[in-house]
Amino acid sequence: MRTKLSFLSCVWIFLCGSCVGRFVVEKNNLRISSPKSMRGVYECAIGNFGVPKYGGTMIGTVVYPKSNQNGCTRFDTSLSSKPGTFPTFVLVDRGDCYFTLKAWNAQKGGAAAILVADDRVEPLITMDTPEEGNGATDDDYIEKISIPAALISKGLGDSMKKALSSGAMVNVNLDWREALPHPDERVEYELWTSSNDECGPKCDSEIQFLKSFKGAAQLLEQKGFTKFTPHYITWYCPEAFILSQQCKSQCINNGRYCAPDPELDFSRGYNGRDVVIQNLRQACFFRVANESGKPWQWWDYMTDFAIRCPMRENKYTEECSDSVIKSLGVDLKKVKDCIGDPRADADNSVLNAEQDAQIGKDSRGDVTILPTLVINNRQYRGKLSKGAVLKAICSGFQETTEPSICLTPDMETNECLENNGGCWQDKAANITACRDTFRGRVCECPIVQNVQFVGDGYTHCEASGTLRCAINNGGCWKGSQGGRTYSACIDNRTKGCKCPSGFRGDGVNSCEDVDECKEKLACQCPECECKNTWGSYDCKCSDGLFYNRENDMCIGKYAATVASGGIVWMVILILAAAGAGGYAFYKYRIRRYMDSEIRAIMAQYMPLDNQPEIPTQTRHDV
Template sequence: MREKLRFFIWALFLCGSCLGRFVVEKNSLRVTSPQSLKGVYECAIGNFGVPQYGGTMVGTVVYPKVNQKACNDFDEVDLSFKSKPGGLPTFLLADRGDCFFTLKAWNAQKAGAAAILVADDKIEPLITMDTPEEENSSADYLQNITIPSALISKSFGDGIKKALSNGDMININLDWRESLPHPDERVEYEFWTNSNDECGPKCDSQIEFVRNFKGAAQILEQKGYTQFTPHYITWYCPEAFTLSKQCKSQCINHGRYCAPDPEQDFSKGYDGKDVVVQNLRQACLFRVANESGKPWLWWDYVTDFSIRCPMKEKKYTKECADQVIRSLGIDLKKIDKCIGDTEADIENPVLKAEQDAQIGKGSRGDVTILPTLVINNRQYRGKLDKGAVLKAICAGFQETTEPAVCLSEDIETNECLENNGGCWQDKAANITACKDTFRGRVCECPVVRGVKFVGDGYTHCEASGALRCEINNGGCWKKTQDGKTFSACIEDHSKGCKCPPGFKGDGVNSCEDVDECKEKLACQCPECKCKNTWGSYECSCSGNLLYMQEHDTCISKEGTSTVSWNFVWVMVLALAGVGVIGYGVYKYRIRRYMDSEIRAIMAQYMPLDSQGEVPNHIHHGNI
């Protein structure tokens, strides 16, 4: 009875994977030949191998005559699927059934196939091909599968087999470019994990991934390219079993938050509740580190804790965890406050939020499998490997916004290196419109030293703006000769090229000197002599003559001198005459004025000859 109860409790912990809303992640499959199958089909990405997120893979399909379910090794001599030099990669078509999907992929990979297509054996919606259950997950090959895999429908598989039996060559393009959303310049991703290190190969691969991916994750986070959030899955204990020994050992907060026993044995080692508490501590550490502006310290803590505090050495304790936290300089008191009382019959806000986050939203399904990566709200499918996950994250950036790590040779191929990607380029100025992105190349006119180029990016790009002539002279003609430099670039916000005065041509490829003398554009007076120069001309006069450019005429040098001195003398004499006349007028006017004034004064005191005597009249009164 005890074993039945233990099994029932264990089943309840895992029932989320049965009841949750599971979303099958898909990629596109395009058949390019033959005509009878040409079109686009859906296929489901497997939970193993390395899907080429953000990329494509072209190959030709092979369906073996024997071992059609790929459950056995292929004869390397008679049935090798390695592509020949210059040939397309081989996609092996295998039937579903009789063995694990992973074993089919492993056998196909060993035989040289570049990818495996598994045809369903019944008509149903596509499912996600998963890894074996825990008891069968210890196979060494599981972590070595590197080829991508895809499940296709039964009807599509039957169509491929029929075309192959008719002798048709089937070419397929597997396309993962739209398997992950890529809306902007930042990728948001979640890592659903667990602090348990005693769950076998899955736990070992998870810890190894954290250690290997830590450096890349911290750089991306510190530079603002990503926003990372760790999450932890917990289950609740059914109310009827809350007081049972099993629930008490696997759960905290009175059965609200539970985790399976690490060793799947309730009688020894650490219990599930120890795992829940450590999960809670890691979640709280992330919250505290994030509030201090250093969320990337989570990677340091998880890595160091797995090394310093493993279950096998009986160090999976709070004391050991606290030592790691102190070494990283994180506030331990804030973390303890965040953890709260794990024995209280109340909800824990952190773990309650984690349970709510497990429920799928939008295009993302419920999180029921550990470990799980969610990138831009889409669940990652494939091997938990540093390179594979980094590729998937890089596929989440909008084109041309990827960090440099996504454009390295280890991650993707630079399409601009071959024939400049088919884009416009100016080899002389070392300017190109080809921009390498994680998904491929884009042809986009560049901005160079503040100067924007405009055009279609494929056939032409032209510099525009006020500084356009600073870059390769705006793509216009320019030449230096005889110590002079002329340019056809117009120094303003306009585009285009125009030959400068004295030249003619298209202004782009050439500007030829105009011979003003030959074309009678200058020096047209009879006595004029014309000499053409590069970009201009020179006019002179024969004999003792001087050239007047503004009038385009020749005049005598002597005549010019004589006329000039006579003019000077005339001006001097004229000025002198004006001065004499002015002085005479001045003297005359002053003399008359003085005379009149003096006469008026004297008239007041003495009679003048011209005036008669004035009689003196005395009036005498009567006596």
């Protein structure tokens, strides 16, 4: 609900001394890398709208438009960056229209971020949303702003304009990595809110946030990753006005705790005192749920009450609230004891603690805007939406300690969907350097199929190392024709591309066939007939001669046979002949041996026809 207190309320706060507080302007770093004369780190104030890239960085090139330099109307020319170039950060002048309208026009024009140069020499201020009206024809356009916005000093803005007018390129790195503290493995955060739901689209937006964020908040709390505390702003009525109609309708406990009237009309509808009592009931519900070990039930109560007990249906009552509390199983008596008697002329310990907590301590300033999210004791700036807030909370963890919910696809910023996030890409191979994370999109050369691409991630990435030819052919030329395929990529650890033999060119964009015949690079013997082919050539010899490619000459058939491997065949024939002879000799010896053995055995039983009988007494052992 990006609203401040009503005018009458702020007057009362001033009278009672609470308005004289310390409002802290939340800042992030702006680093200029070029031109050289401007290099350095500067401060800029985070806008209270849009989506700051908490925990991350964003690189861009500054553009100062030639017309519409205050950004109050639509930009005539596109501010979108081209693939392979840095995103566009549009620089506009302060004044003439709302900050939010400038950001909306910049976003519609295609800018990735907006820098608003102050028009006066003063400390940085927080760019906030308008109190009433929006200055644009688009309904609820403020909630649609998704680019980050930053206010820079007049001096820095003038320096950027001077550099740009001289033709220099101004490159900027917006850095939110230290915008929120991240001291340990747990994030502590607070939400300063109100039960008032009659403030139009702003209240509807807050209710929608509570509904959408409930699941993530409860999961983080149940797992012990976060500690959440809700808070409610109140003020006390100056003693001189306690008996006035305004104090009686907007305060409880004899003017000690007050809230704005929902309709700013003291004669009808719900009063500010009704809001104070319901805020107190919500604070007490949290205390009782926390004591029972289930503080996350506050989110259930808030969403259920918004649905079942809205002001516009005249259900914003104690009875409706009690029914919600009972349905959640929380001890209603303890809640009522915590609330006490709103008509008593006495202090309420819960609301006293809320007023004390409202005052800023250490690095945190006073809470003066509703709603305000405080993360690790630093006020959050930006749109109140699930994705933006969860990203900020995730950036509050020490790196590598983030819970798994911070690494899910739901946390991706989807910046790569538009213009590839301004990162390098190879559409043909479907490879991109853009990667979405909860800390924002990152332009980082990828690893594809174990092949590391190297480069700046914005203007170029190229495959490196072994196997690089497997990915998009290593970024080298590759061609096929007539069933043949040639590549300029060499699959080793070297970089670069080289046209294969038979081609010439840069190896990246093209390799052209070399006509060896026309350029007389081969097949130049008198008996030769040359014919060029793609990537090679054919050479034929006349008179039945054979062409020897190695020596580029025609030779006789016998010589050709010898020259083309005849020696090998001769060796094979000799070995074959030797093997056959050895086998025949082996078979002959075996047959002779077996024949003599058989004859000796048979001679013992009967004489052979073709041999004389051998006396047994003359037989000797062999």
